[in-house]
Amino acid sequence: MTLSGKIVVVLGAGRSGRAAAALALREGAQVHVYDEAASIEGFGPEVQTFPGANPEIGATVASDLLIVSPGIDTYGPLVKAFSQNTQSMVGETEFSWHYYRGFTIAITGTNGKTTTTDLVSHILNTSGISCVPCGNYGKPLSEVVMESPMPEVIALEASSFQLETIVHFKPQVAVWLNFAEDHMDRYPDLETYRQAKLRIFENQSETDWAIVRDGEPIPRPRAPMTTFSTENSECEWFSDGITIHHRGQMVFHLENGSSLRGKHNAENVMAAWAACLAVGRPLSIHEALAQYTPPPHRCELVRCLDGVEYLNDSKATNLHALESALRSQTRPVVLIAGGKEKGLQYDGIVPLLQQKALAAVTFGQIAQPLAAVLSQAVDTRVASSLEEAIATARDLAPPGSTVLFSPGTSSFDMFRGYEHRGDTFRTLVHQLLSPSHRL
Secondary structure, three states: OOOOOOEEEEEOOOHHHHHHHHHHHHOOOEEEEEOOOOOOOOOOOOOEEEOOOOHHHHOOOOEOEEEEOOOOOOOOHHHHHHHHHEOOEEEHHHHHHOOOOOEEEEEEOOOOHHHHHHHHHHHHHHOOOOEEEEEOOOEOHHHHHOOOOOOOEEEEEOOHHHHOOOOOOOOOEEEEOOOOOOOOOOOOOHHHHHHHHHHHHOOOOOOOEEEEEOOOOOOOOOOOEEEEEOOOOOOOEEEOOOEEEEOOEEEEEHHHHOOOOOHHHHHHHHHHHHHHHOOOOOOOHHHHHHHOOOOOOOOEEEEEEOOEEEEEOOOOOOHHHHHHHHHOOOOOEEEEEEOOOOOOOOHHHHHHHHHHEEEEEEEOOOHHHHHHHHOOOOEEEEOOOHHHHHHHHHHHOOOOOEEEEOOOOOOOOOOOOHHHHHHHHHHHHHOOOOHHHOO
């Protein structure tokens, strides 16, 4: 679509919205940015901004193209209103991908997307192949396509929110890590959420690649499929959580060759490795993995105090991520969980909690109902704040155990996001005094 002289409305004034506006301006459009916030900052005079957006205003706005930021509910009344008088509606990912000239690796899944995206970028850059992590992690794709030169490859973390609004988006490599219940505060049912994520394969052809975790209940993609597993040794890629095998041959030792641990990280490595092979260039895999430091807030060791490890897994914003973190622990656990009400059902975690945990502490909006569930498995306390939760967990954790901060839901009841939540946890843990310094 030629944008010269066209009216482009960008819905959402966050980083993705700002990047999309800049790209639309570059293409000659008249750009109008709307946001529900009371004020909008960060735009030059060439962009018209409209704070205080609501459905009533949206119904009166006409545009040639409506670009929806991923943080805005595609199914909500705001998008419905703004879409009434537009010629075309897309998300920021679809809009910007139209201008990208390079190789696209797209990664989706309920959990593990960020680590896998980061691994793909790190492996390729270490191998001398320019790659930028973008999408739901790293930069918005609109920023990347305005770089000169563009990177040879993009590692695009594709959330369901971004995939909802694709039209022509077609990655050469589509990675499906896993699927579990999440975002039930946004989707009407689990199948709608699943269908949004499945769109990652929608435009692929027989010349592309589909990399899929073995056993995932998905329709067989048109692209040839490569599978990876920590359960089925017959898959092309297999790991027992310590060693990685490709086509039956051991190719890497996680504990000797990297700082990555656990089966969930073994899956991330296998998926990233397979994706990078599809680029068709020589790879410096062992060097890359030896140098790799995982992103923060993902089972990050914050501190060992009085013989107790404190792990920051604030990125666990759903039950599946919490289960993965619990399952990977080798020491007895005192779990800290809780946050925003997302409509998730936590009863399924009770058997695993009985196996792995000594106690639990809940906090946040779902503190009381979550405590009622977790108390079926272990001694569970309710805290009024994260600081109180940490103090309570410390009292419950004997030497040799782990205090695992894995909330199992999103953070927006008390924090700006999971990063803010994890940073706060880290700061509070570092403020804990050893016994000799306590009053």
